[in-house]
Amino acid sequence: MTDLTASAPKLAPPPIAFDRAPFFVSAAMLLVGFALITLLVDLRQGTLFLIGGGLGVALYHGSFGFTGGWRRMVVERRGRGMRAQMLTIGVAALAMIPLVAAGNIGGQPMVGAMAPVGVSVLLGAAMFGLGMQLGGGCGSGTLFTVGGGSARMLVTLVFFIVGALVGTAHLPFWLEQPALPAVSIGAELGVGFAVAATVAGLALVALITAVIEKRVHGDIEREPVPKSGDWSWIWRGPWPLVGAGLVLALLNIATLLLAGHPWSITYGFGLWGAKIAQAVGIDVASWEFWTWPAQAQALNSSVLADSVSVMDFGLVLGAAVAAAVAGKFAPKAKLPLGSLLAAVVGGLLMGYGARLSFGCNIGALFSGIATGSLHGWLWFAAAFVGSIGGIALRPVFGLDGFAKK
Numbered sequence: 001m002t003d004l005t006a007s008a009p010k011l012a013p014p015p016i017a018f019d020r021a022p023f024f025v026s027a028a029m030l031l032v033g034f035a036l037i038t039l040l041v042d043l044r045q046g047t048l049f050l051i052g053g054g055l056g057v058a059l060y061h062g063s064f065g066f067t068g069g070w071r072r073m074v075v076e077r078r079g080r081g082m083r084a085q086m087l088t089i090g091v092a093a094l095a096m097i098p099l100v101a102a103g104n105i106g107g108q109p110m111v112g113a114m115a116p117v118g119v120s121v122l123l124g125a126a127m128f129g130l131g132m133q134l135g136g137g138c139g140s141g142t143l144f145t146v147g148g149g150s151a152r153m154l155v156t157l158v159f160f161i162v163g164a165l166v167g168t169a170h171l172p173f174w175l176e177q178p179a180l181p182a183v184s185i186g187a188e189l190g191v192g193f194a195v196a197a198t199v200a201g202l203a204l205v206a207l208i209t210a211v212i213e214k215r216v217h218g219d220i221e222r223e224p225v226p227k228s229g230d231w232s233w234i235w236r237g238p239w240p241l242v243g244a245g246l247v248l249a250l251l252n253i254a255t256l257l258l259a260g261h262p263w264s265i266t267y268g269f270g271l272w273g274a275k276i277a278q279a280v281g282i283d284v285a286s287w288e289f290w291t292w293p294a295q296a297q298a299l300n301s302s303v304l305a306d307s308v309s310v311m312d313f314g315l316v317l318g319a320a321v322a323a324a325v326a327g328k329f330a331p332k333a334k335l336p337l338g339s340l341l342a343a344v345v346g347g348l349l350m351g352y353g354a355r356l357s358f359g360c361n362i363g364a365l366f367s368g369i370a371t372g373s374l375h376g377w378l379w380f381a382a383a384f385v386g387s388i389g390g391i392a393l394r395p396v397f398g399l400d401g402f403a404k405k
Helices: 020-040 043-062 066-075 080-102 119-135 139-147 151-175 185-189 191-217 241-259 267-279 293-300 307-325 337-356 361-370 374-397
Strands: none
Touching: 020 043, 020 307, 043 139, 043 241, 043 307, 066 080, 066 119, 066 139, 066 374, 080 185, 080 191, 080 241, 080 361, 119 151, 119 337, 119 361, 119 374, 139 151, 139 307, 139 337, 139 361, 151 267, 151 337, 185 191, 191 361, 241 361, 267 293, 267 307, 267 337, 337 374, 361 374
């Protein structure tokens, strides 16, 4: 006789999704890349490649992109993403401003992301902000989504490179426009005041987003908390934004200590574009930008000798590993015409704008502010205004704009 009071048999948990082929390929490329770069260049360069991989994992699992966070603030009046960004920059600034002020740690020079404050930054950052809303990602966002298998973002990246190359041709002209010299807040105010002023400025931005959000919604969106006892989120995601941001801050500090400069993204794009152009017969070596000593050396050396490039390569592969482990590596080739055009226009604007403004959301905003560069704050303001314009233009390309979905 059947015992109707017996407990129902427990079903086996669903198998963990795991994209084996993408995982083994991307993980093997990470390991081989580290070995090759270490052999051909040095261990320091190989380690920077792995740090790039770690950045890719954190960006992917946290979906940590400036583009979406800014759009949510503008469209939905939800500022959780922007507050996580401000916290990330603030944590990095606590270490990076003093490190840059020290000038030298263990024989390794410490150089901040300093740049002139002028028309070039103002215009370039506004262009970048507009472009990132059309392209669908910022500098870091473009790379980690390419690593995750996005065909659309691959289009954005290609034209990002084209725009960056054109920007190198025009930068000397823009540098002749009105500008103040690079201003280091640490040098002007002293380390203590510079750190305090930077943290206070970031906290003010976070507070403004919270006030706006509470007025509109009556509450503040809380950070999701992983389920108690379930640690699979560590390798499958999603990571809390704050947690991902803290990892990014620590890895940026590690980059400064190891490379002597903070994390950057877009310099590599211009260099790749120049090398490709040179390979097809375009005499970029005669362009003024590429005659400057540091740029000429980069152009005439292996791309593996460029720390920004190897970190970019590592970032893409790290994101690919994270996507594969999470079972979310999903290349999609179908692109509506409007979305394709937006990717092209957005990529061109971001590439050109990043070159004019000495970086993107990482090199200019994150690393700029975190190392005490005044131009980082100007970049932030101009890019945010440009981003609002980009959101307004998204419907022209069949993308969601100010309308909520």
